[in-house]
Structures are given as structure tokens and as C-alpha cells.
Amino acid sequence: MSKDTRSVTVGIDGSPASLDAADWAAREAERRRLALRLLHAGDEPAVPAQPPGPDRSILDRAAVHLSYAHPALEIIARRTDTPPVPALLAAATESETLVLGSRGFSGLAGFLVGSVALTVAAGAERPVVLVRDGELPEDERVPVDADTPPNRAPYLPVVLGLDLAHPADDLIGYAFDAATMREAPLQVVHTWTPPPPRGYATGARRPDDTAEQEDAKWRSLAVILQPWRHKFPETSVAEQVVYGTTARHLLKASTRAGLLVIGRRASAGKGLGRAAHSLIHHSMCPVAVVAHD
Known part of the structure; x- marks a missing residue:
């Protein structure tokens, strides 16, 4: 650098x-x-x-x-x-x-x-x-009472949208660093939608298969974040694996966040995806777009 x-x-x-x-x-x-x-x-x-x-x-x-x-x-x-x-x-x-x-x-x-x-x-x-x-300094902090100066209020969480198929170090490192600088909690959100199982009509799912896939994603997320928790022990980390579309869940998370961090695959050469466009246009907090391989 x-x-x-x-x-x-x-x-x-x-x-x-x-x-x-x-x-x-x-x-x-x-x-x-x-x-x-x-x-x-x-x-x-x-x-x-x-x-x-x-x-x-x-x-x-x-x-x-x-x-x-x-x-x-x-x-x-x-x-x-x-x-x-x-x-x-x-x-x-x-x-x-x-x-x-x-x-x-x-x-x-x-x-x-x-x-x-x-x-x-x-x-x-x-x-x-x-x-x-219209972003104001107090918008990135927890609301406080009249006796607490706004610049002394704790920061709202940093939210990281993470694709388990592409858990890039640059992306995760940026989110952990941003949370650590703010002494803010980090919320890591992975969204997923299982494909229709083979041999079943579109839209039909076997509950046991879905549960197994979700459990596997929780385990994968924990393994990915473990070395980062060790590197940033002072940062409180909450993990979330949720069913549904990325834009929907991250937009919801942005209403309670001070910063939303999302990735962009530079090697893919496709620029911003549909979810990223939606988040950039409609997020209720600043959005950090981090390029990664």
C-alpha cells in the first residue's frame, strides 16, 4: 500500500x-x-x-x-x-x-x-x-436521553452481508475493522433460499433436508468467522442465517445499523448485482461496497 x-x-x-x-x-x-x-x-x-x-x-x-x-x-x-x-x-x-x-x-x-x-x-x-x-452524526449512534451528549452515545451495529460461497478476507476484514473502530457490535447476516429438491414439484421441500442445509450453513458461518473472532476479540459478533432474499433482510437490518457492508466480486466483471443496487438505493444507513476476488 x-x-x-x-x-x-x-x-x-x-x-x-x-x-x-x-x-x-x-x-x-x-x-x-x-x-x-x-x-x-x-x-x-x-x-x-x-x-x-x-x-x-x-x-x-x-x-x-x-x-x-x-x-x-x-x-x-x-x-x-x-x-x-x-x-x-x-x-x-x-x-x-x-x-x-x-x-x-x-x-x-x-x-x-x-x-x-x-x-x-x-x-x-x-x-x-x-x-x-441528510445523514447526520447522531444517525450512526444509539438514541440517547437528553442528559447524554450525542457524541458520547454508543455506535449502532455494523451489519455485514456475507455470501458463504465467497467469504473474502477483504470484505470480512473491512467489516470487523469498521466495528472495532467504532467499538460497535458486528452483525453478520447470511441469507439463503434452498433449490427445489430433486424429484419434488417446484416449491415443494422436504423439511428435514431444509433443516440440514440450514444447520450446515450455521456451521460453515461459524468456521469462517472463528479466526476473525480471534483476531478481533474485543468485537461482539452476532451471527444470523435467514431464509429469504438478500435485499429484504439486509434492508431490514439497515434500519437498526450505523453502517451496512456488502461485497462486490471484482473478478466476476459484472459490477453491482441486483441485490446491491436495491441496497444502495434504499438502505437506511450508509453502505460500504467492498471489492474482492
């Missing part, structure tokens, strides 16, 4: 969503004790997010705002005329994490996630976190 990867990079386009993403990225950089890089790619928008000062650019305004909110954070701002997709993909290779707003770079306010953000998430070599519009 080159020294340039010791940073969190966020794409800035002047939209409120990208500024919300920048604030999340600043908190993530502080948690990881990394520098924060602000990147504005392409042309300045025709209508800025707020009235500019005489010499204030999009990056200037974002950097000033973040420096006041995070005075100890090293902030590096850079602008490039390169179009957003290639610029962000290049930036991802030089960062530990790339962060994008859920409506940033789209140009179409009716879409939850813009085409640029989806394209980058589908092709970046490093983890990409998509932050929904």
Missing part, C-alpha cells in the same frame, strides 16, 4: 448530499486517524449549493466548514478537470476509502443514487461508501 492510501477521499460537487458525505468522511478519517482528501472533478455547477464569497470555490467552502467542525483533522483539497468517473476511480486507488453522496454527481434529483456514484461503486478497487442525503 502506498503512502497515498493513508487517507479517506470524498467527492465534492457542491450539492447538499456531497457535503453530508464530506461530513461523514471527516468523521471516518478521524476514527481511522487518517487525512481527509476533498476532490472536485469536472466543471463547477451552474448553481452553487450556497452563495459563494468573492474568492470562494466549492472546495474552499467545504474545507472551511470541515476545518471548523473537525479542527484536528488534516484536510487536503484538490480540483481536477478530469470527468467525475475516471477522476473518482483514480482517487479510489490512492485512498483507503472513497466516500460519495447518495445524490451527488447525478444531475437528476429524482434518483436516490446518481449514475456516476453507481459506476464508481461498481468499478473501484478500494471500498466505496455511499452516504444518503
Whole structure:
């Protein structure tokens, strides 16, 4: 890993969503004790997010705002005329994490996630976190009473969606690391749907076969996670094997999570699957997309 990867990079386009993403990225950089890089790619928008000062650019305004909110954070701002997709993909290779707003770079306010953000998430070599519009610092923490400062509240769980057929180290390691940094519990969810048994009509299942398959998945999940539990003994881990579609169960889990972590098989060359698209568009918390072999 080159020294340039010791940073969190966020794409800035002047939209409120990208500024919300920048604030999340600043908190993530502080948690990881990394520098924060602000990147504005392409042309300045025709209508800025707020009235500019005489010499204030999009990056200037974002950097000033973040420096006041995070005075100890090293902030590096850079602008490039390169179009957003290639610029962000290049930036991802030089960062530990790339962060994008859920409506940033789209140009179409009716879409939850813009085409640029989806394209980058589908092709970046490093983890990409998509932050929904309006995300607030307290949204990633457990609700507290009026006597407890929001920044002292415990973090909500990190949820990892795991395919037992492809239990990639990069994916699992990212989720454990994210939970450990937050001192948050980690919830590992595997979803499955058994195929129709041979010799039976479609939709018919032998209960004993289904139970055996589910038991086998529980055992497999425990074996996969055992070395990670040993490596991260301070992290509380809850395992879940559930019957049904991936998107349905992970979307439900996202309502009680501070971060949802999902994988993307880079070697498959197919980009984002249907479940990933659904999760990115509809998750109730930020979504980290981690490329793996």
C-alpha cells in the first residue's frame, strides 16, 4: 500500500448530499486517524449549493466548514478537470476509502443514487461508501436521553452481508475493522433460499433436508468467522442465517445499523448485482461496497 492510501477521499460537487458525505468522511478519517482528501472533478455547477464569497470555490467552502467542525483533522483539497468517473476511480486507488453522496454527481434529483456514484461503486478497487442525503452524526449512534451528549452515545451495529460461497478476507476484514473502530457490535447476516429438491414439484421441500442445509450453513458461518473472532476479540459478533432474499433482510437490518457492508466480486466483471443496487438505493444507513476476488 502506498503512502497515498493513508487517507479517506470524498467527492465534492457542491450539492447538499456531497457535503453530508464530506461530513461523514471527516468523521471516518478521524476514527481511522487518517487525512481527509476533498476532490472536485469536472466543471463547477451552474448553481452553487450556497452563495459563494468573492474568492470562494466549492472546495474552499467545504474545507472551511470541515476545518471548523473537525479542527484536528488534516484536510487536503484538490480540483481536477478530469470527468467525475475516471477522476473518482483514480482517487479510489490512492485512498483507503472513497466516500460519495447518495445524490451527488447525478444531475437528476429524482434518483436516490446518481449514475456516476453507481459506476464508481461498481468499478473501484478500494471500498466505496455511499452516504444518503441528510445523514447526520447522531444517525450512526444509539438514541440517547437528553442528559447524554450525542457524541458520547454508543455506535449502532455494523451489519455485514456475507455470501458463504465467497467469504473474502477483504470484505470480512473491512467489516470487523469498521466495528472495532467504532467499538460497535458486528452483525453478520447470511441469507439463503434452498433449490427445489430433486424429484419434488417446484416449491415443494422436504423439511428435514431444509433443516440440514440450514444447520450446515450455521456451521460453515461459524468456521469462517472463528479466526476473525480471534483476531478481533474485543468485537461482539452476532451471527444470523435467514431464509429469504438478500435485499429484504439486509434492508431490514439497515434500519437498526450505523453502517451496512456488502461485497462486490471484482473478478466476476459484472459490477453491482441486483441485490446491491436495491441496497444502495434504499438502505437506511450508509453502505460500504467492498471489492474482492
